Amino acid sequence: MTFEQSMDRLEEIVALLDGDELDLARALALFQEGIEHLRLAGEELERADAQVRLLVEEADGGFTLMEQDG
Amino acid sequence: MSRRRPSDGVSDGLSLDLFGAEPAAPARREAPRARAEPSSPAPAAASPEFTIPPLTAAPEPHEFPGSSAASAVGISTLTTTAREVLEGAFMPLWVRGEVSDFKKHRNGHWYFSLRDESAQVRCVVWARDQRNIPAAPDDGTQVSALGQVTVYVARGDLQLTVKAMEAAGDGLWRKALELARQSLERDGLLASERKRRLPRFPRRVAVVTSPSGAALHDIISVARRRWPAVELVIVPAKVQGEGAPEEICAALEMVGRWKDADVVIVGRGGGAREDLWAFNDERVARAVASCPIPTISAVGHEVDFTLCDLVADLRAATPSAAAEAAVPVHADTVAKVRRLSVELRGAIGRRIAFGEEERRRVARSLARGGERLLERRNARARQLAGRLNALSPLATLARGYAVARSEDGSRTLSSVEDFSEGGSFSLLVRDGSVDATVSRVKPGGTDNGPAQVDGPETVDGLVR
Numbered sequence: 001m002t003f004e005q006s007m008d009r010l011e012e013i014v015a016l017l018d019g020d021e022l023d024l025a026r027a028l029a030l031f032q033e034g035i036e037h038l039r040l041a042g043e044e045l046e047r048a049d050a051q052v053r054l055l056v057e058e059a060d061g062g063f064t065l066m067e068q069d070g
Numbered sequence: 071m072s073r074r075r076p077s078d079g080v081s082d083g084l085s086l087d088l089f090g091a092e093p094a095a096p097a098r099r100e101a102p103r104a105r106a107e108p109s110s111p112a113p114a115a116a117s118p119e120f121t122i123p124p125l126t127a128a129p130e131p132h133e134f135p136g137s138s139a140a141s142a143v144g145i146s147t148l149t150t151t152a153r154e155v156l157e158g159a160f161m162p163l164w165v166r167g168e169v170s171d172f173k174k175h176r177n178g179h180w181y182f183s184l185r186d187e188s189a190q191v192r193c194v195v196w197a198r199d200q201r202n203i204p205a206a207p208d209d210g211t212q213v214s215a216l217g218q219v220t221v222y223v224a225r226g227d228l229q230l231t232v233k234a235m236e237a238a239g240d241g242l243w244r245k246a247l248e249l250a251r252q253s254l255e256r257d258g259l260l261a262s263e264r265k266r267r268l269p270r271f272p273r274r275v276a277v278v279t280s281p282s283g284a285a286l287h288d289i290i291s292v293a294r295r296r297w298p299a300v301e302l303v304i305v306p307a308k309v310q311g312e313g314a315p316e317e318i319c320a321a322l323e324m325v326g327r328w329k330d331a332d333v334v335i336v337g338r339g340g341g342a343r344e345d346l347w348a349f350n351d352e353r354v355a356r357a358v359a360s361c362p363i364p365t366i367s368a369v370g371h372e373v374d375f376t377l378c379d380l381v382a383d384l385r386a387a388t389p390s391a392a393a394e395a396a397v398p399v400h401a402d403t404v405a406k407v408r409r410l411s412v413e414l415r416g417a418i419g420r421r422i423a424f425g426e427e428e429r430r431r432v433a434r435s436l437a438r439g440g441e442r443l444l445e446r447r448n449a450r451a452r453q454l455a456g457r458l459n460a461l462s463p464l465a466t467l468a469r470g471y472a473v474a475r476s477e478d479g480s481r482t483l484s485s486v487e488d489f490s491e492g493g494s495f496s497l498l499v500r501d502g503s504v505d506a507t508v509s510r511v512k513p514g515g516t517d518n519g520p521a522q523v524d525g526p527e528t529v530d531g532l533v534r
Contacts, residue, residue, distance in 0.1 A: 003271045004270055004332075007271060007406075007410075010407075010410045011410065013414065014410060014413045014417055017414070017417030017418055017421055018417050022421065024422065024471065027418060027421045031417075031418040034410075035414070038407065038410065038414070041407045045404055049298040049299055050298070050300060050302070052304065053301070053302070053304070054306070055276065057327070057328075063327075063328050063330070
């Protein structure tokens with residue numbers, strides 16, 4: 001689950017809970033799921049700074065990311 | 071000084087007699103001003119050095135080929151020699167005129183005439199030279215052409231072998247652009263419904279550009295300022311000059327094979343139109359269009375759109391703008407997550423507080439009978455409306471939920487704080503109430519869902 005997907009799902013859950021059609025058990029299950037997405041999102045927001053890297057294609061078709069200055 | 075040997079077997083001696091290397095040299099030095107007047111003799115013939123004896127044995131001077139009917143030369147000799155003289159006399163030069171009779175021969179070469187009010191000259195562009203010319207000119211186009219004056223030996227025609235061409239008002243560039251644009255449009259690559267949504271929170275951003283360019287510097291500094299944890303991956307490519315379109319295409323294909331980027335920025339900083347031309351290359355546009363990863367085009371500071379801009383999922387005016395479009399601001403995202411957290415808790419609270427479904431059902435029945443009731447007994451109607459909210463928790467109880475209340479029924483118990491071990495409380499259920507005792511209180515983390523009371527699961531005062 002990417003950060004993007006977590007954020008999309010969180011927004012969806014909030015919209016569903018604000019709607020009229022859910023029974024309570026379903027609402028509670030969505031709430032629990034939302035809490036888990038909040039936790040994942042918090043982790044992503046605390047990720048360390050990244051280096052700029054260079055994409056290099058190997059002879060075997062694999063890829064390497066080379067560290068760069070800058 | 072080596073000259074091409076005439077093809078009809080005429081001896082070196084003959085060639086030297088007529089247009090020897092020495093006499094030809096002064097004419098070449100003055101090439102641009104040379105005039106081939108039909109009535110005057112060849113420049114060599116006027117040279118005082120003409121009488122210098124040839125290097126090899128040759129006819130007597132007064133008997134040089136063509137000087138008498140007996141020594142008449144072949145037509146090939148004439149036209150070939152004329153070609154050599156002209157090619158030696160003229161440097162390649164720019165000429166201007168109007169294109170007419172343009173033909174693309176199936177051998178790949180272009181043939182046409184250049185003309186003004188009173189004269190014309192046949193022109194050819196060899197297939198291999200056409201890559202220097204943006205597009206084939208149309209008849210009637212005013213052009214400047216860089217060419218070598220020569221003679222088309224087989225016909226004895228004066229001919230200009232064109233190596234480069236420009237039209238007034240960038241006409242050929244515009245034509246080339248328009249032709250490529252039409253081709254992309256025919257293939258549906260410009261359709262707005264093709265545009266993909268960019269990821270809102272990309273983790274990896276690929277950047278196809280020159281590793282030494284200002285564009286890369288701008289993209290890195292803007293992206294890192296906005297979200298320092300975003301990974302920038304450079305895929306280097308030459309962005310101008312010979313081979314640039316091929317390198318940009320190859321880099322985009324590499325990003326496509328890699329597949330691990332969330333979005334790709336392709337571009338370069340501003341420059342002259344020729345410098346940006348690689349981004350108007352149809353191959354580059356097609357490579358952008360077929361990239362499996364959403365694309366942002368960022369070419370210079372130009373007002374004009376490039377083809378690359380037209381096919382990309384997003385066109386950014388500058389590389390900095392591309393980085394802004396690709397990468398969200400970290401602090402804004404933190405705020406957004408906080409807001410979602412508040413909304414999530416608010417929504418579940420509201421959902422639990424009201425038995426919405428039941429309430430709406432009553433509201434509907436009230437509305438049906440409402441008008442009549444209002445006519446007859448307004449006071450009764452108000453009373454019914456006032457009961458709506460009161461009905462709501464009862465409907466929830468009917469579905470199997472219970473409300474925990476203090477022993478005297480005065481407070482709803484919604485938090486572990488409201489309970490104490492060994493304490494008594496009352497559970498309101500569908501058809502009555504139950505006296506209960508707390509055996510254990512377990513406070514839960516607020517991020518891990520509702521707090522737990524031993525036994526039934528409670529949320530904001532409701533127990534299941």
